[in-house]
Amino acid sequence: xTSSRSSTLTFAPEINAARWFNTDQPLRLQDLxxxxxxxxxxxxxxxxxxxxxxxxxxxxxxxxxxxxxxxxGLHTVFEHxxxxxxxxxxxxxxxxxxxxPVAIDQPVEIGPIPATMQRYQLQGTPSVVLIDKQGYLRxxxxxxxxxxxxxxxxxRLLAEA
Amino acid sequence: xTSSRSSTLTFAPEINAARWFNTDQPLRLQDLxxxxxxxxxxxxxxxxxxxxxxxxxxxxxxxxxxxxxxxxGLHTVFEHxxxxxxxxxxxxxxxxxxxxPVAIDQPVEIGPIPATMQRYQLQGTPSVVLIDKQGYLRxxxxxxxxxxxxxxxxxRLLAEA
Amino acid sequence: xTSSRSSTLTFAPEINAARWFNTDQPLRLQDLxxxxxxxxxxxxxxxxxxxxxxxxxxxxxxxxxxxxxxxxGLHTVFEHxxxxxxxxxxxxxxxxxxxxPVAIDQPVEIGPIPATMQRYQLQGTPSVVLIDKQGYLRxxxxxxxxxxxxxxxxxRLLAEA
Amino acid sequence: xTSSRSSTLTFAPEINAARWFNTDQPLRLQDLxxxxxxxxxxxxxxxxxxxxxxxxxxxxxxxxxxxxxxxxGLHTVFEHxxxxxxxxxxxxxxxxxxxxPVAIDQPVEIGPIPATMQRYQLQGTPSVVLIDKQGYLRxxxxxxxxxxxxxxxxxRLLAEA
Numbered sequence: 087x088t089s090s091r092s093s094t095l096t097f098a099p100e101i102n103a104a105r106w107f108n109t110d111q112p113l114r115l116q117d118l119x120x121x122x123x124x125x126x127x128x129x130x131x132x133x134x135x136x137x138x139x140x141x142x143x144x145x146x147x148x149x150x151x152x153x154x155x156x157x158x159g160l161h162t163v164f165e166h167x168x169x170x171x172x173x174x175x176x177x178x179x180x181x182x183x184x185x186x187p188v189a190i191d192q193p194v195e196i197g198p199i200p201a202t203m204q205r206y207q208l209q210g211t212p213s214v215v216l217i218d219k220q221g222y223l224r225x226x227x228x229x230x231x232x233x234x235x236x237x238x239x240x241x242r243l244l245a246e247a
Numbered sequence: 248x249t250s251s252r253s254s255t256l257t258f259a260p261e262i263n264a265a266r267w268f269n270t271d272q273p274l275r276l277q278d279l280x281x282x283x284x285x286x287x288x289x290x291x292x293x294x295x296x297x298x299x300x301x302x303x304x305x306x307x308x309x310x311x312x313x314x315x316x317x318x319x320g321l322h323t324v325f326e327h328x329x330x331x332x333x334x335x336x337x338x339x340x341x342x343x344x345x346x347x348p349v350a351i352d353q354p355v356e357i358g359p360i361p362a363t364m365q366r367y368q369l370q371g372t373p374s375v376v377l378i379d380k381q382g383y384l385r386x387x388x389x390x391x392x393x394x395x396x397x398x399x400x401x402x403r404l405l406a407e408a
Numbered sequence: 409x410t411s412s413r414s415s416t417l418t419f420a421p422e423i424n425a426a427r428w429f430n431t432d433q434p435l436r437l438q439d440l441x442x443x444x445x446x447x448x449x450x451x452x453x454x455x456x457x458x459x460x461x462x463x464x465x466x467x468x469x470x471x472x473x474x475x476x477x478x479x480x481g482l483h484t485v486f487e488h489x490x491x492x493x494x495x496x497x498x499x500x501x502x503x504x505x506x507x508x509p510v511a512i513d514q515p516v517e518i519g520p521i522p523a524t525m526q527r528y529q530l531q532g533t534p535s536v537v538l539i540d541k542q543g544y545l546r547x548x549x550x551x552x553x554x555x556x557x558x559x560x561x562x563x564r565l566l567a568e569a
Numbered sequence: 570x571t572s573s574r575s576s577t578l579t580f581a582p583e584i585n586a587a588r589w590f591n592t593d594q595p596l597r598l599q600d601l602x603x604x605x606x607x608x609x610x611x612x613x614x615x616x617x618x619x620x621x622x623x624x625x626x627x628x629x630x631x632x633x634x635x636x637x638x639x640x641x642g643l644h645t646v647f648e649h650x651x652x653x654x655x656x657x658x659x660x661x662x663x664x665x666x667x668x669x670p671v672a673i674d675q676p677v678e679i680g681p682i683p684a685t686m687q688r689y690q691l692q693g694t695p696s697v698v699l700i701d702k703q704g705y706l707r708x709x710x711x712x713x714x715x716x717x718x719x720x721x722x723x724x725r726l727l728a729e730a
Contacts, residue, residue: 131335131342136297149717169335174292177327181292234632237720242728244721310556395471398559399566406564453657453664458619488660496614496652503614 095222098123098215101160102201103189105172107179113158113187115221121154122243125215127162127191127203130170130178132211138230139212140182145233146240147186153244154219159188162203162211167193218243256383259284259376262321263362264350266333268340274319274348276382282315283404286376288323288352288364291331291339293372299391300373301343306394307401308347314405315380320349323364323372328354379404417544420445420537423482424523425511427494429501435480435509437543443476444565447537449484449513449525452492452500454533460552461534462504467555468562469508475566476541481510484525484533489515540565578705581606581698584643585684586672588655590662596641596670598704604637605726608698610645610674610686613653613661615694621713622695623665628716629723630669636727637702642671645686645694650676701726 098115106112115123126143128135140159147157163170172190179188191200206215209228216225216239225239259276267273276284287304289296301320308318324331333351340349352361367376370389377386377400386400420437428434437445448465450457462481469479485492494512501510513522528537531550538547538561547561581598589595598606609626611618623642630640646653655673662671674683689698692711699708699722708722 131338133343145715145717149715166338169330169332169338171330174330174335177292177330182294232628232632232720233716234628234720234723237715237717237722238724238727239720240717241721241724245725245728306554306556310554393467393471393559394555395467395559395562398554398556398561399563400559401556402560402563403567405560406567453660455665491652491654491657491660493652496657499614499649499652504616 095224098217098221098223099202099205101125101158101189102192102205104192105190107176107188107190108185109187113156113189115217118156118217119221120219121156122219122240123217124155124157124240125160125206125213125217126157127160127206127208127211127213127215129161129163129165129211130175131166134230135212136182139214140184142231142233142236143186144184146236150240155240155244157186159184159186160191160202161188162191162200162208162213163193164198164200164203164210167198216240216243219246256385259378259382259384260363260366262286262319262350263353263366265353266351268337268349268351269346270348274317274350276378279317279378280382281380282317283380283401284378285316285318285401286321286367286374286378287318288321288367288369288372288374288376290322290324290326290372291336292327295391296373297343300375301345303392303394303397304347305345307397311401316401316405318347320345320347321352321363322349323352323361323369323374324354325360325364325371328359377401377404380407417546420539420543420545421524421527423447423480423511424514424527426514427512429498429510429512430507431509435478435511437539440478440539441543442541443478444541444562445539446477446479446562447482447528447535447539448479449482449528449530449533449535449537451483451485451487451533452497453488456552457534458504461536462506464553464555464558465508466506468558472562477562477566479508481506481508482513482524483510484513484522484530484535485515486520486522486525486532489520538562538565541568578707581700581704581706582685582688584608584641584672585675585688587675588673590659590671590673591668592670596639596672598700601639601700602704603702604639605702605723606700607638607640607723608643608689608696608700609640610643610689610691610694610696610698612644612646612648612694613658614649617713618695619665622697623667625714625716625719626669627667629719633723638723638727640669642667642669643674643685644671645674645683645691645696646676647681647683647686647693650681699723699726702729 100115128139143157191202193200214227218224261276289300304318322336352363354361375388379385422437450461465479483497513524515522536549540546583598611622626640644658674685676683697710701707
């Protein structure tokens with residue numbers, strides 16, 4: 087399997103969002119204690135995200151809808167910022183019928199990498215980040231991830247007190 | 248099978264393009280006599296296009312590269328014009344590694360449906376249009392199309408004198 | 409594309425069957441003049457046949473049911489003869505809901521390769537053989553074959569007088 | 570999700586095998602304490618087993634090879650016994666490159682349902698049974714099962730002491 091728990095756990099930094107979709111209120115990780123959080127970092131024009139990542143995140147959101155699990159999309163634009171803007175994302179979310187909450191990662195003044203992507207040190211898109219019920223970072227995965235492996239990690243985290 | 252030859256054939260109207268990608272020169276159907284032409288009408292944020300239509304068009308372009316067949320993409324934007332603009336399309340073509348020539352269908356002054364889409368009376372995206380070696384329209388297909396059926400039609404048209 | 413018409417055509421040899429399924433009468437190629445014939449050679453315990461070949465043959469039989477095309481399965485057992493016997497094949501055809509006619513290729517006295525497989529010089533399973541309306545051999549294909557390519561060949565042969 | 574832990578756990582009955590493949594010694598559940606056991610019940614001529622169940626079991630065996638998890642195939646023949654015999658199964662396992670241990674469920678004197686299938690009250694094939702590290706039955710699933718859901722259950726059971 088691709089993940090392991092490090093001996094020293096790191097607290098998951100807060101999401102820094104320029105805008106939220108599919109939620110009335112901005113979500114804060116600190117309000118989600120007691121739930122497992124699955125962050126799905128994507129870009130709307132990233133083929134691997136459209137082909138694998140987003141369908142997987144949608145499937146998780148559906149299959150786990152009755153469990154203490156929150157799926158959050160994070161639009162981490164680090165290239166082609168002008169065309170992957172908020173208006174374009176809004177159309178994308180509607181056309182692809184994405185129903186879970188999605189945050190636009192906050193652009194920064196210097197450099198192309200947005201704020202949350204920097205904090206989490208994500209390598210690219212698609213990436214999956216899992217945060218346990220106490221708010222600790224438990225998995226970073228860049229690239230396609232087997233459903234079996236993702237399910238395994240979710241099951242373990244959900245089984246924790 | 249989904250197509251049939253009408254008793255009276257219609258001549259394929261010319262493509263009215265605002266801009267071309269992946270070609271040094273604008274393509275004109277009248278210069279393509281002697282070749283079968285497959286027009287693939289799509290929108291870059293149309294899920295059915297991204298999932299089925301574009302991969303199919305790319306496969307045709309590759310498998311038939313040594314035959315008298317020209318694949319042409321036609322970006323027929325009829326909704327969300329602002330976000331599916333030329334800059335966004337350019338990024339899309341690069342990210343999805345689309346190598347065949349693509350035309351942006353010419354917007355018109357009144358109404359959302361661009362010029363070539365109107366001329367061809369396309370119902371939506373993805374659509375496949377096949378034009379025979381003499382320039383006649385031979386197939387209109389809206390929605391996903393079986394590879395077997397598309398191959399069948401291409402084989403028949405290529406077998407014609 | 410994977411096939412080409414040889415300058416000198418070979419007449420398709422007759423099928424030598426030990427037994428037929430899914431047909432009241434044994435089929436003879438000489439009675440099928442005017443129809444294109446698609447022979448699908450398979451073994452019931454060949455993974456490539458079960459995964460690719462048989463679903464493709466079934467799809468062809470369904471899509472072309474109103475056209476002059478006859479799909480024929482040919483159970484060319486050349487290994488493990490004892491377990492891929494007629495009783496086992498009958499169960500297989502029922503469980504996999506194979507509806508097109510299937511012949512058991514006639515075993516021979518010497519050697520493992522059955523009679524029709526020898527006549528057609530097939531290299532293994534799955535193999536596709538296409539026979540034109542006049543009874544000539546037009547395509548041999550061993551291994552997985554793209555739907556686009558198979559459809560192309562079928563369309564060409566069906567378009568012939 | 571499709572499973573839940575019953576308030577009263579049932580001990581997993583022992584496998585009653587007529588013969589084993591892919592193992593030097595017969596496996597006994599009582600010797601596998603400390604490991605999670607995944608029983609995959611199948612029939613070699615069951616399309617759902619060949620298409621979904623067996624590839625899934627093989628993927629689990631590969632992905633979890635370094636973890637305390639034992640995948641065991643159980644050939645629960647309850648129809649067409651004559652053609653799904655031991656010789657046929659041996660060919661099947663080789664052709665499909667199945668590497669995990671497989672037991673032939675012991676036929677009984679009266680009726681078509683073999684012994685272990687009866688003990689476990691399996692409804693048909695494919696079925697997945699999960700047994701925890703202490704030997705208790707934790708999941709019965711008949712029919713296709715999402716990789717996400719199977720991974721979830723495996724992760725939970727592996728996380729237990």
